[in-house]
Amino acid sequence: MLIAAYAIGARDAFVYVRAEYPLAIVRLEKALADARKAGILGQSVLGSGFACDIRIKAGAGAFVCGEETALIESLEGSRGMPRLKPPFPAEKGYLNKPSNINNVETFANVAWIILNGGAKFAAMGTENSKGTKVFALTGKIRRGGLVEIPMGLTLREVIFGIGGGIRDGKRFKAVQMGGPSGGCIPESLLDTRIDYKELGATGAIMGSGGMVVMDETTCMVNMAKFFLDFTARESCGKCVHCRIGTRRLHEILTRITEGRGKEGDVELLEELCRGIKDGALCGLGQTAPNPVLTTIRYFRDEYDAHICERRCPAGECAALRKFWIDPAKCKGCGACARKCPVKAISGEPRSPYAIDSAKCIGCGSCEGACKFGAVSRV
Amino acid sequence: MEAKNVSLTIDGVKVEVPEGTTVLAAAEKAGIEIPNLCFLKSLAPYGACGVCVVEAEGCPKLLRACATTVREGMVVNSKGERALKARKLAFELLMGDHDGDCLGPCKIECPAHTDCQKYVGEIAEGPTARSTSARSPKGASPTPLRR
Numbered sequence: 001m002l003i004a005a006y007a008i009g010a011r012d013a014f015v016y017v018r019a020e021y022p023l024a025i026v027r028l029e030k031a032l033a034d035a036r037k038a039g040i041l042g043q044s045v046l047g048s049g050f051a052c053d054i055r056i057k058a059g060a061g062a063f064v065c066g067e068e069t070a071l072i073e074s075l076e077g078s079r080g081m082p083r084l085k086p087p088f089p090a091e092k093g094y095l096n097k098p099s100n101i102n103n104v105e106t107f108a109n110v111a112w113i114i115l116n117g118g119a120k121f122a123a124m125g126t127e128n129s130k131g132t133k134v135f136a137l138t139g140k141i142r143r144g145g146l147v148e149i150p151m152g153l154t155l156r157e158v159i160f161g162i163g164g165g166i167r168d169g170k171r172f173k174a175v176q177m178g179g180p181s182g183g184c185i186p187e188s189l190l191d192t193r194i195d196y197k198e199l200g201a202t203g204a205i206m207g208s209g210g211m212v213v214m215d216e217t218t219c220m221v222n223m224a225k226f227f228l229d230f231t232a233r234e235s236c237g238k239c240v241h242c243r244i245g246t247r248r249l250h251e252i253l254t255r256i257t258e259g260r261g262k263e264g265d266v267e268l269l270e271e272l273c274r275g276i277k278d279g280a281l282c283g284l285g286q287t288a289p290n291p292v293l294t295t296i297r298y299f300r301d302e303y304d305a306h307i308c309e310r311r312c313p314a315g316e317c318a319a320l321r322k323f324w325i326d327p328a329k330c331k332g333c334g335a336c337a338r339k340c341p342v343k344a345i346s347g348e349p350r351s352p353y354a355i356d357s358a359k360c361i362g363c364g365s366c367e368g369a370c371k372f373g374a375v376s377r378v
Numbered sequence: 379m380e381a382k383n384v385s386l387t388i389d390g391v392k393v394e395v396p397e398g399t400t401v402l403a404a405a406e407k408a409g410i411e412i413p414n415l416c417f418l419k420s421l422a423p424y425g426a427c428g429v430c431v432v433e434a435e436g437c438p439k440l441l442r443a444c445a446t447t448v449r450e451g452m453v454v455n456s457k458g459e460r461a462l463k464a465r466k467l468a469f470e471l472l473m474g475d476h477d478g479d480c481l482g483p484c485k486i487e488c489p490a491h492t493d494c495q496k497y498v499g500e501i502a503e504g505p506t507a508r509s510t511s512a513r514s515p516k517g518a519s520p521t522p523l524r525r
Contacts, residue, residue, distance in 0.1 A: 084423065084425045084442065084445040086446075086447075238424075238426050239425070239426045239427075239428055240426060240427055240428050240468045240471050240472055241428055241464075241467065241468060241471065244471040244472065244474070244475045245467075245471055248471070248474070272467075275463065275464060275467035276467075278440055278460065278463075278464045279428045279431065279440065279464040279467060279468055280428075281425060281426070281428075
């Protein structure tokens, strides 16, 4: 950051951290205090006469504040809402002064490049994307966590190599790349290299570097609904396309997962998604439809199963789940009947119990209660 | 100091305006109407409604006419298919979300297809249960997107 400040002649620098990350703030404060003591920050950086100080701004954690102009608004003490661009922050940023705004990861790369040279940095990665990138590997993966990898590795190498594959011997289904507004990539595209251009071609994005791995038990429609629920709530409410559009998307996805989907809903979703991408003011709205578009692109059959057959292939959507007790395995203990919140299970002790599918709400309590594996999904 | 003039083309019409003028104002000068909702002359542009979007040659994104300042040689298309589509969606979303707060009596056909006359008439006549049949089950106006 200091190098960037020196390059553009900036006296004031800020690190914007979510207030919900107190440990990060404590550590940053200590690092800044140490740097001031060592003369790296302050009136004369390393005795050069160049003055610069870094301050910490704790943000309230709104997702949209990752958007640069919303972050600047928040920095100035206003509500985190994106500004119209142009003017870009480089012309009019913080306090309407020209500002340079970057991710911490980008700044961290600058120091490495200065120390080791640009050629060495560019030697890693692909033609389009150089260097390394940090990913947050999570989900149904054996070894999750933060991983820094050179660009150009394939998704398969990261998920099955570094991540050790899928937990509990389940089958890989998809990976959500780039955070809540990224896209999901199916198994057939696992050999895609991690590169801005190649990822973009799949409909996903590098985005925040999130990598959420999903197995066969994840319903892709429900997954899209989950992410839209997030973006709809995190929408700052400024522009119409994002504020209302994401809510409508979420409504349509909800009715599909609850078995109330209509024919033509998928086309309606696609039309709405493209419109939102085109009309939204900032990155949040422009990327929010990605999970919907990519799940439709790669898992259209799951949408159709929900809408036409009122069936959730992954068995995750509670409203579409039905359970069945195998009389051969049931010992008649009654544990399931005691757990059932709607009293849909009846039977005599020591003889097989049965589920009344008309009463069953598909919550799955019985499945968890059975010690003999007699309850299964239909 | 005299402000510099910038010339641009909007929908095929050449127009010259002072530097710093918005596309919306330039269009007005050229006699071209670009619809808008959240724009108010006396206030700074807010750019929320998305109704005034236009296409510009060489620009990958749609531009909000109310908030975009003109550039020399700019070629603007205010009636392109993409702009019209985005504009229609913005309006559809807004209409679909509004609480029947429009100003009566209606001068045009209701874009939300609500028969307000019938609704108001039936409320006046008495049984409110029947009057609700004129309304959508959700909110005051049936939204085009809640179809």
